[in-house]
Amino acid sequence: MTDIQYNKEHMAKVYGSSVPVSPKKAIEISNLLRNKSLAFAKATMNDVVENGKAIPYTRFNKGVGHKTGIGPGRYPKKSASEVLKLLNSLEANAQFKGLDTNNLVIVKMVANKSSKVWRYGRMRRRIMKRSNIEILAEESKKDIKKKSVAKKPEVKKEEKITTGPKKPDVKKPVPEVKKEEKKPEVKKPSPVEKKAPEEKKPEEPKPEEKKSEESNPTQKNESKKSGEKK
Template identity: 35%
Template sequence: MPTWHYSTDIAEKNPEKTAKAMMWDAPISPKEATELARVIRGMKLTEAKAYLERVIKMEEPVPYRRYHGKVAHKRGLADKHGIPMGRYPVKAAKYFLKLLKNVEANAEFKGLEVEKLKIVHIASHKGMTIKRWMPRAFGRATPEFERRTHLEVIVEEVE
């Protein structure tokens, strides 16, 4: 059996003030997850949840800094984030919101105050790829790859 661990040891340095959560094999794009994690890293937990809900409603786009090839410009992104390219990764935002609700429940169980929680570490890693082949005409086949992503988040109570 594989052993799963976090990619950082922030939580072990101060376990009384931190809470953490993981999600393995989420069926979302690793590129969308990377861009979304970059935006909400460093936010307060409550404002990150509000931001993700706005992304799900397609009210606020996510800036694409690394994977921005052929990505359209969105109004207001350059003023707020300094980069005009962005998209609305709704499916990825739903999974991130689920992860943040999970870490919030973990923090409440440990007795931490939810209003003081700040995201100190959030990361996404490529998971496995499920490979399927769809038969086509004349004996050919088209690949259908389903990519999975591992997500992890650590929040810390700040004063």
């Protein structure tokens, strides 16, 4: 048997530890209910407890009497009542997860030996027969495919309903950005260069004076002499 992994989204699980059921009877019941619907399993266990329906023994059937229509079988009422409790717990777990209990299928049902405990009282020197039973139920594959194919409902955006007259749309004035005016450039006065003082040229004698001097050379000589005397 292939190991089936537990899927939390589509599966429900129940585990019975140290259930007071013989491992052989638990194995025969699990072989009968495996891969059956949860409703069928509950109805079968209920028939065994109340109406005394026989369960076929396919593995541990040495010396087991024949029953009409099923072959070797027995009536494990106490074992069926314990398994029925686990099935009811499994259904409650599935409802809590929101799974469809009408379409659940028992995918895995395993029974193993549990701890050995000695009985007490008159039944001393005997060991209790206990089992660990694990049951996994999954929604039928058809339902899983339908859920995956079903499209998500489109969510329409809610339109805001306003009562009364509509307010006119008032456009907010956009502040104008003033352009910076360029200031006229003020030209600084260029530094005035100081001109060097002009040297005065000696005045040339007028032509009339030259003529007079040339005409009176005696006056020049006299003036020279007077200067020497002084």
